[in-house]
Amino acid sequence: MLAPNDIETAIAEALPGAEIEVVDTRGTGDHFQVRVVYEGFEGKTMVEQHQMVYAPLRSLLDSGALHALALRTFTPSQWKAQTGAEG
């Protein structure tokens, strides 16, 4: 069983300065929803952005400790546009 903080720490180490939000969607410690806003996503494809987030979580995913991860990635400008549109 993982805590949202475990996921957040692993991502933060790999992507310094990223804004990370982790939600345990079922309260069971194995299904998480993750949003990452990161400067370093600039100029990357969506596949590359997701790969950058998956990389530090690889062992957790492979072991099955982390069963499901719903992931959304944004560059800071994309996130600003998104929240502007929703707000």
Place this chain on the structure above:
Amino acid sequence: MNEELKKRIEEAIASHRVVIFMKGTPNFPMCGFSARAVEALRAAGVTEMAAVNVLADPEIREGIKAYSNWPTIPQVYIDGKFIGGCDIVCEMHERGELAPLVRG
């Protein structure tokens, strides 16, 4: 990855314009993420796709993760190109980017 497995994966990817590696089958998905990816593809106008049920083939299940450098299932390929997993495919559909890709 051994050559034979790599060849099997490449053949699967080349077998159809739209290929999904998933848990279960399009009509009987065994996982919510696989179900959502199939739904997005269908909503974007895909009427036919080749589906590889990774639950029936453990070798492919692990092999495709290494091949795509992608740790989760489902995985969608269109015209031989890796498009992404459930999140990306669904997001592309929401943005209206999937249908043009499917039309080619």
